[in-house]
Amino acid sequence: xxxxxxxxxxxxxxxxxxxxxxxxxxxxxxxxxxxxxxxxxxxxxxxxxxxxxxxxxxxxxxxxxxxxxxxxxxxxxxxxxxxxxxxxxxxxxxxxxxxxxxxxxxxxxxxxxxxxxxxxxxxxxxxxxxxxxxxxxxxxxxxxxxxxxxxxxxxxxxxxxxxxxxxxxxxxxxxxxxxxxxxxxxxxxxxxxxxxxxxxxxxxxxxxxxxxxxxxxxxxxxxxxxxxxxxxxxxxxxxxxxxxxx
Amino acid sequence: xxxxxxxxxxxxxxxxxxxxxxxxxxxxxxxxxxxxxxxxxxxxxxxxxxxxxxxxxxxxxxxxxxxxxxxxxxxxxxxxxxxxxxxxxxxxxxxxxxxxxxxxxxxxxxxxxxxxxxxxxxxxxxxxxxxxxxxxxxxxxxxxxxxxxxxxxxxxxxxxxxxxxxxxxxxxxxxxxxxxxxxxxxxxxxxxxxxxxxxxxxxxxxxxxxxxxxxxxxxxxxxxxxxxxxxxxxxxxxxxxxxxxx
Numbered sequence: 349x350x351x352x353x354x355x356x357x358x359x360x361x362x363x364x365x366x367x368x369x370x371x372x373x374x375x376x377x378x379x380x381x382x383x384x385x386x387x388x389x390x391x392x393x394x395x396x397x398x399x400x401x402x403x404x405x406x407x408x409x410x411x412x413x414x415x416x417x418x419x420x421x422x423x424x425x426x427x428x429x430x431x432x433x434x435x436x437x438x439x440x441x442x443x444x445x446x447x448x449x450x451x452x453x454x455x456x457x458x459x460x461x462x463x464x465x466x467x468x469x470x471x472x473x474x475x476x477x478x479x480x481x482x483x484x485x486x487x488x489x490x491x492x493x494x495x496x497x498x499x500x501x502x503x504x505x506x507x508x509x510x511x512x513x514x515x516x517x518x519x520x521x522x523x524x525x526x527x528x529x530x531x532x533x534x535x536x537x538x539x540x541x542x543x544x545x546x547x548x549x550x551x552x553x554x555x556x557x558x559x560x561x562x563x564x565x566x567x568x569x570x571x572x573x574x575x576x577x578x579x580x581x582x583x584x585x586x587x588x589x590x591x592x593x594x
Numbered sequence: 595x596x597x598x599x600x601x602x603x604x605x606x607x608x609x610x611x612x613x614x615x616x617x618x619x620x621x622x623x624x625x626x627x628x629x630x631x632x633x634x635x636x637x638x639x640x641x642x643x644x645x646x647x648x649x650x651x652x653x654x655x656x657x658x659x660x661x662x663x664x665x666x667x668x669x670x671x672x673x674x675x676x677x678x679x680x681x682x683x684x685x686x687x688x689x690x691x692x693x694x695x696x697x698x699x700x701x702x703x704x705x706x707x708x709x710x711x712x713x714x715x716x717x718x719x720x721x722x723x724x725x726x727x728x729x730x731x732x733x734x735x736x737x738x739x740x741x742x743x744x745x746x747x748x749x750x751x752x753x754x755x756x757x758x759x760x761x762x763x764x765x766x767x768x769x770x771x772x773x774x775x776x777x778x779x780x781x782x783x784x785x786x787x788x789x790x791x792x793x794x795x796x797x798x799x800x801x802x803x804x805x806x807x808x809x810x811x812x813x814x815x816x817x818x819x820x821x822x823x824x825x826x827x828x829x830x831x832x833x834x835x836x837x838x839x840x
Contacts, residue, residue: 379750380750495596498629501626508754511757
């Protein structure tokens with residue numbers, strides 16, 4: 349389950365697709381949204397919806413398709429929103445200032461935190477939003493891209509914007525990571541003593557000419573944080589090395 | 595054309611797909627890569643490649659498919675790389691520390707700037723990378739996602755990682771934006787004088803009880819940067835208002 353704080357904020361964001369022509373894209377958009385914790389999909393004059401293609405590509409996100417709102421007028425999709433964000437991949441005249449998604453995401457999230465609603469508007473696959481549609485927005489976002497090939501697939505663009513919004517709320521990965529007990533300073537120092545003694549015993553370290561060997565090994569082992577289990581393993585290896593030598 | 599600095603850096607990154615099962619995804623991956631300026635695709639034991647599905651979904655990125663390297667052993671895909679990054683959506687034991695893409699991207703780009711090669715490794719659609727494959731990587735990245743639904747479509751995951759890498763190199767949107775000459779301080783102050791006089795003339799502002807009207811209007815007009823053309827338009831409107839009143 350997403351943390352309540354996270355889902356409360358993200359629930360204020362609606363993804364609006366204007367005249368989507370490929371039903372498969374609608375399904376892919378739903379999937380992209382759900383992976384990032386978004387849930388509200390609005391379709392303005394979809395060419396074909398509902399559709400088995402949409403269901404197929406939605407994978408486990410068909411609940412978003414079931415809940416999707418379908419309207420015939422763009423303004424009906426934007427009711428109640430203080431932020432209306434147009435996604436544009438091309439140069440346009442006389443529009444509000446353009447931002448990249450990373451600049452805009454914290455601002456949009458802040459509005460959500462105030463209980464305001466945000467609409468993200470994506471245009472039809474072939475040509476994007478019309479100038480008239482863009483003019484009805486109060487923000488324009490563009491995804492920095494290869495100038496020679498800047499048009500992301502519709503669902504990919506939704507994925508990137510949704511990802512930026514989530515990253516502005518919740519970057520937590522702790523549920524995917526294990527806890528490992530770390531070695532303490534004294535655990536590690538005992539290891540280095542063992543290590544030095546062993547290296548001398550096997551003739552690799554000359555105590556009269558140690559050069560920088562121990563500092564280099566400290567640097568190697570200290571680069572990541574050593575864990576207790578790892579120190580035990582290393583000391584076991586060193587012990588076996590010394591005993592093997594007798 | 596991407597700036598030479600940008601394409602030089604990004605050319606050191608290879609996207610490696612291990613056992614991709616849907617040829618359409620290979621095409622979508624190529625498209626996602628090209629939008630972000632990546633070009634090097636490597637396929638380890640693809641189920642079906644080349645394929646018309648891949649070509650169809652690659653859209654304008656078929657050149658990446660033509661140049662794609664196909665190998666049968668994962669290690670052959672990773673030759674020469676100092677950074678081998680596994681994308682993982684699940685919890686795994688005993689792996690190198692996990693990062694989100696935003697933490698990792700600057701580090702990877704820095705290595706590219708030193709002329710080093712980076713491999714981004716993505717697993718098969720159904721189950722992702724095997725534990726054995728992940729262990730061969732020296733970095734693990736996970737895309738923060740909805741804990742209940744964290745598995746992005748393969749091409750979507752590539753799009754997000756590629757986007758993060760590009761954002762670490764080049765966020766330039768200037769080629770999409772127009773230049774508009776801004777109004778100077780004195781242009782704007784003349785406007786406010788006009789505005790105040792007009793509001794008094796039409797009886798909306800009482801000079802004996804101005805309240806906070808002019809500060810509020812200054813705040814409204816000053817929120818965005820006024821442009822010269824806009825100041826001219828506003829002064830024209832005010833002039834017409836005053837002349838209409840006589």
